Amino acid sequence: MRKIKLVFTRDIEIDFSDREKALKQIYEVSEKGTSYPLIIYGxxxxxxxxxxKQAVEIFREQGFETFYINPLQRDFIAHTDVQDLIKRFVEILSExxxxxxxxxxxxxxFVVRELLTRWRRRRIAVLIDDVFQAVGLDKAETYVKELLGLIEHPPASYDNIVVIVATSEGVTRERIGRHRWAILRPIWNMSREGFEELLEKIPGTKPSTDDLWMITGGNPDALRRLYQTNWDINSVVKDVITSRKLEALASSLNDEEKKWLIEAMKDPDTLFVRERLGLLKRLVEANLMIDTLPERTYDEWIDQHPPERDPETGVGRYVAWQMPLYREAINILVEKIRK
Ligand SMILES: Nc1ncnc2c1ncn2[C@@H]1O[C@H](COP(=O)(O)OP(=O)(O)OP(=O)(O)O)[C@@H](O)[C@H]1O
Ligand SMILES: [Mg+2]
Incomplete structure (x- = not known):
């Protein structure tokens, strides 16, 4: 399979690395198909x-009409010989x-319907990125139901239709998870091995692998942000505090909630009890944490799952910090509040 090039920073392009298990799982989907839309969150x-975007290559190679669509970033990739559909995408971009x-x-x-009914295509893959923010979180359920409709009650027969949606919105996951309309699977940050492979491709002198792992937990975007600030952890943490409006979040907490938050820095699972669920929900909504992590089994996760518990990177059995960087940002705020 051709590995795609990813833009790490303006001056560095890196070949898609690692994620071997995820690629294998996508191959399996391309062979067997899915009965439901697959929603990948992380x-x-x-x-x-x-x-x-790497999955696009897999489906293309397997002879699917393949579309990657990112409404939020107004980005698309189309592998089809139906020029009419490509034209529609291009036209929309000018709006x-x-x-x-x-x-x-x-x-x-629309493209799935058209390909099935008008063009009689029988293998179709549609990969939709960040779509819930674009349609509005309140419409997420309806949108997923429509996707399911295409698979369950297609307007024409087909061999294989694959619909994959990616999101980092914890809130939508909760809404969609209430219905049996989709398969929800988490993906985690990169494994230590994969992270090291990525690090090797970044030029120049760097902090130690251990230090970078402890602050990023294997999150490649955090690594990129650190690289862009010349490994200035403090400035990245400050940026997280401002961009996430964490000061407002911290000042809205009462004394008890502050205590719970401090405990959650050591062990995120301490939030998984009835009276603390309100606080947990707010941290999930702020995209700082992910809750209700499934069992650590092969099928429950896309790519390698995190360990059952890893206090160093803030992973609990049920609840985890999205990455240690966010926990560090909260830590600094809490110190401030204490003073
Ligand atoms: N498998 C990989 N190999 C090499 N680089 C990667 C890989 N995955 C991610 N990256 C790097 O990390 C950056 C961030 O990844 P990406 O944009 O795919 O994350 P995301 O989960 O979609 O983020 P968001 O939640 O903001 O949508 C990429 O631009 C790329 O440079
Ligand atoms: Mg993304």
């Missing part, structure tokens, strides 16, 4: 978009931002 910046986002999300559904 920490922000863990590599979901990169994986979908105003909000309009284009919504139209791209609808087009993802």
């Amino acid at each position: 920490p922000e910046g863990c590599g979901k978009t990169s994986l979908l 105003a931002v909000g309009v284009a986002q919504l139209k791209l999300a609808s087009l993802a559904i």
Whole structure:
């Protein structure tokens, strides 16, 4: 399989690395198909978009009509000889931002219908990235149901339709998880091995692998941010505090909640009790944590699952910090509050 090139920074391109198990799982899907849309969720910046774009290559090579659509970033990749459909994508890109986002999300559904009914294609893969923010979180359920409809009640017969959606929105996951409309599978940050492979491809002198692992937990986007600031951890942490409006979050907490938050820094599972679930929900909504992690079995996870518990990188059995960097940001705020 051709490995795609990923833009790490403006001056560095890196070949898609590691994620061997995930690629194998996608091969399996291309052979067996799915009865439901597959929704892959995971920490922000863990590599979901990169994986979908690499998956495009797998489906293309397997002879699928393949579409990757990212409404939020107004990005698409189309491998089809139906020029008419490609033209539609190109036309939409010239529209105003909000309009284009919504139209791209609808087009993802439209192309499947068109390919089945008008063009009589029988192998179709549609990979949709970051779509829930584009359609609005309240419409996420309807959108997924429509995708399921295409697979369950197709307007024409087919051999294999694959629909994969990637999201980092914990909130939508909760809504969709209530229904039996999709298969939800988490993906985690890179494994230590994969992370080391990535590190080797980055030029120049770097902090030690252990130090980088302890702050990123294997999150490739965090690594990129550190590289861009010339490995200035403090400035990246400060940026997280400002961009996530964490000061507002911290000042909204009462004394008891602050105590719970401090405990959660050592062990995130301490939030998984009834009276603390409200706080956990807020941390999930702020995309700082992920909750209700499934069992650590092969099938429950896309790619390698994190350990059952790893206090160093903030992973608990049920609840985990998306990456240690966020925990560090909270830590600094809590210190401030204490003073
Ligand atoms: N498998 C990989 N091999 C090499 N680099 C990777 C890989 N995965 C991710 N990266 C690097 O990390 C960056 C962030 O990854 P990506 O954008 O795929 O994450 P994401 O999970 O989609 O993030 P977001 O939650 O913000 O949408 C990529 O631009 C790329 O440079
Ligand atoms: Mg992405």
